[in-house]
Amino acid sequence: MERVDYLILGAGPAGLTFANLLKRNCPEKSFLVLEKEQEAGGLCRSKDVDGSPLDIGGGHFLDVRRPKVNEFLFSFMPEEEWNVYDRDSRIDMGTYEIGHPFEANIWQMPQDEQVKYLKSIAIAGCNLDQPKPEKFVDWITWKLGEKIAQDYMLPYNGKMFGGELDSLGTYWLEKLPNVSFEETLLSCLNRKPYGTQPGHARFYYPKKYGYGELWLRMAEALGDRIKYNAAVKEMDFAQKTVTCADGSNYAAETIITTIPWKSISEFTGADDAFRSCVQALKHTGTEIRYCEKTLDTKAHWTYVPSEKKAHHRILVRSNFCEGSKGYWLETNLNRLSLMDGSVPEKTTTGEQAAFANEYTYPLNTIDKPEKIKEILSFAKERGVIGLGRWGEHEHYNSDRTVERAMELFAALENK
């Protein structure tokens, strides 16, 4: 059995960052990364489809907000290799489009529509000092009013979270844009958005490649310290070992796990309480499907609340990936049966055009904070540390994931 100081499960942004920090700063430490796929990058991978890169885990943009993170990432892929864009994202309202977030862009609607939305927000629970609800689904109407809830937020989120809307809590909502009623009124009066804008207001995307190129370069820097096609199936807390689907075993002083807890089918040395916490974690999956037509829009992406369409988001590749054409659809796996038959799974030249990802969004269910806290503390006491989107079951973007890996490395290695 191979034994190392650090065994890192998963070669997505979290695992790649932690491993590269070890390699650069702790030459005396032995480590190995186990990755179930044939290549690194996780949800941030890209593949060439119809002559240009396609982000097969969904549209991925590097936020400009974390300069220390970006400085580290640019050491693998220099800043000159990236374009910078100011976000142009829209909401498809059927007969017209408005900018995102909805409540900051009502001013872009026909005037009679503006009046209906403003009336509805004016009597939303938060503006009448009613208590904040515990469930996300109730919070939507409380914060934004009945009309935005019915026309956009409930159908859009219902599509994206594929039937799990009812189980979500409200403790994670700092992720969403925050626009007060006063700011919505000001935006309608002055015909421009007000309030806190969402993430990726300004972002980087590679000039010549897909987002996946960055992570391929980070993987390359690790050489043979990544083992591919190594799907971890079992974890033994007492021995600090893991077993892969092919029967290979690895032991470590410390295990850093960035893979979904639920993807591990057997935990030896765990109690029933731990197992039931793992089973309580929920997630959704998403399909990415390429379409060859080039859309006549300047938007980078568009949110689609209409129940009649299976997909919830359109990514207009031709507007952020230099020299490319076409766009892709993002659809919750539970809604694939509703997919319009005119969107094929292959391109006209027979290339694979549809990519299904089982784990895309860790769900912020009402009981999640308590469950993941128990999982992480049980594991940590046994030398196993959860990191990243799946290890911590947090809705992190890749820049935050990298930052988490940097923080963990600094804490463990004092560097």
Ligand SMILES: Cc1cc2nc3c(=O)[nH]c(=O)nc-3n(C[C@H](O)[C@H](O)[C@H](O)COP(=O)(O)OP(=O)(O)OC[C@H]3O[C@@H](n4cnc5c(N)ncnc54)[C@H](O)[C@@H]3O)c2cc1C
């Ligand atoms: C649709 C969508 C859009 C997004 N858009 C953005 C964006 O615009 N900007 C941004 O910064 N972030 C975005 N994100 C978030 C980004 O994808 C994550 O922050 C990032 O991928 C998290 O990295 P990670 O290493 O924690 O997890 P992952 O990327 O999921 O990596 C986990 C790795 O573990 C491997 N693995 C899984 N199970 C096993 C197993 N049993 N054994 C071995 N290996 C295993 C996987 O193959 C994978 O390589 C988006 C995510 C989604 C789903």
